[in-house]
Amino acid sequence: MRQAVGNKRRLVLLFIFLFSLFSLVIFQFFRIQILEGEKWAKKADAQHRLVVVEPCKRGQFYSNTAIKEGHLISKHPFVIDVLHFHLYVDPQLIPERLRGPITDRLAAFLEAEGVQKIRIREQLEKKSRSRRVALWLTKSLRDEIYSWWSAFARKERVERNAVFFVQDYRRSYPFGSLLGQVLHTIRDERDPKTGRQIAAGGLELIFDSVLQGKEGQRELLRSPRHPLDAGKVVNEPENGADVLLTINHTLQAICEEEIAKAVTKAKAKAGWALLMEPKTGEIFALAQYPAFHPGKYRDYYNDPHLLEHTKVKAVTDVFEPGSTMKPLTLALCLTANKELERMGEPPLFSPFEKVDTHPCRLPGRSAPMKDLRVHPYLNMFLALQKSSNVYMAKMILRVKERMGEEWYRRSLEEIFGFGKRTGVELPSESPGLLPTPGKKNPNGTLEWSAPTPYSLAIGHNLLTNSIQMARAFAILANGGWDVKPTLVKRIVKPLPDGSESVLFDQRASASRRRVLDPDVIRQVVCALKAVTKPGGTSPKGDIFGYTEAGKSATSEKIVAGRYSKRDHFSSFVGFAPVTHPLFVLFVGIDEPEFAYIPGMGKVHHGGQCAAPVFRAIGSRVLHYLGVEPDDPYGYGTNDPRYDPARADWMKEVKALQELYRKWNESGS
């Protein structure tokens, strides 16, 4: 009986003990799963799952295909993000004995020899879970490596994740080096802190904030047998916005072809051409030679000689405009006439006035002002046709005396925008230099001295970039309206539902302000038309079959603080057709070979090396745009279509020739 009671007590104790243990287990369950459930779930997730970045596509740049009437409007991207793969290894999962064979095989796939092969082996020796072996592999190469590795890993009993791929989008350029400097590129390496792409320059840099999309997140299961490219997207990536450029890819190609030919022919250091719509300021083409291939940017950055070809010289490089300044000088003189007329005062001059243009001394200037060839008497039309320095200086002397230097400087700044950035969407735009009274140069001399206005009149003593010159001529071409050069038509963000959200529209931001009187424009344009005709300085700039107006220039470059007699910057700026200008074209040839060829003249002059490019590009552009010839008899003298009696402006040119002879060759 006592034993039975004892057994019962032991049973009760055992039950209490077991119940306590069970309660403890239950409590632990409660603590782990309910009280600390979130913490342990996170820990478990961290052990079994990992979140990797899901790449997004960077926005693209599109060509402007809406410039030609009746032409199919289609989307042509200048850059496409193509999926590529980076090859990684996990050295901790690769046994020592297999590192040699794996290195050999990977080197064979990657065509790596010598130092490159040693580098692959070094990556396999690192104490790390993730070492990058190769960048930007194509899908086909990735599939080849993957298929070899799967079989190899199975055979050698190595975990499959010891070799893996990480996908990323690579900027790829279907048109190669076309528009290279303007587009520029992004670096191969991402920012180590933010993981974002790093823009290296050009439009990529300017529009980086809108082009960058928002990366998503992909959740992966951490398992030796689980392939890393699976898993689910937990945060959808958001692609960047697309930039619709004003550049047309065909016009760009035409300009690039012609500028390359011209630079090669002139044995020049470089050259560039800028094609702009004069009313809206839309830049249709911005070509430069030597070219820059954004996809091979490392080659350019590692070679100091090639590095300078990565920048857009039309905005970064400044030069003295030289004779292309002369039509602008005349426009200001005619504007002064208008102002004086408004004030009820006699005008400065008449465009038809016979002006003594012998070499002359001017107040404040030590050396006499002279022309390349003496033209004793000229009027405004002849002065521009012959590119007379003396005439321009004398007119500015009158402006200085009647209107004052301050008016002249203010007009250059406010009407043509010299000394100020145009605001075109490219980095490192140089504002150029417009001398300021009272301000000193780095060498201590005053920027603006007594003879400065005469120098400015002929395009010396000021520095401009090519876009500023194109803009100034666009004002002449569009009837006197201010214009802002631009490379962007629209910026649109594609939405997941297939629609687009417009972030920027150039048409909405356009504003118009008239800066020159239409009557002034007419007179200057009429004078300009004679420049490319017989007797002018640039007959090689005549676009056969079409009317054009333009002016060439040859300026000496400043080398080591002095004007160089051998290094020049030659240019031509003009527009066509004159009645309804469709484009303004600036052509610049940097350091053409300094040479004189009998029968041709000085081949480094703008009229010889830049004007023919204007003709070639202008002619091809007008044909491409389907523009009907507005000067159907204005062809070369050997062309059967040529008819001097009916060709545009030939009567006026003949009248000018007659006048020139009368004033300068008959002892007048």
Next chain:
Amino acid sequence: MNPALFLRLLICLTVLGGYLYWTIDQQNEITQLRIALPQLAKEIDEIREENTLLRYEIESFENPLHLLQLSRLSSFSHLKQPLSKEIFTIREGEPLSLPSSSSIQEISIPSKLSLAAILLHVREE
């Protein structure tokens, strides 16, 4: 046991069983679709990337520099750039009408302005 009650119970159980079977079958189908979905999404992504790659290759072929070179070949010499007036565009689904005027104001520069003046001046001289 009451046979009527038994019959009713049997019918209820059969209906319940059938309904349960149908529900589970539906769940299985959904689960199957759920399993297939990531694979399909992956395939769509792959097709999309293939399309991008193809587009890149087509655009590379249609590089305007390349097309300009082709246009100079004798085999394409019969082709010419048409003038705008030679192109007639008919928009699908729209009645024929004159194109609307451009929103941007045309600015024209009369080219014959100074002809009379110059000629007059020459005569005066």
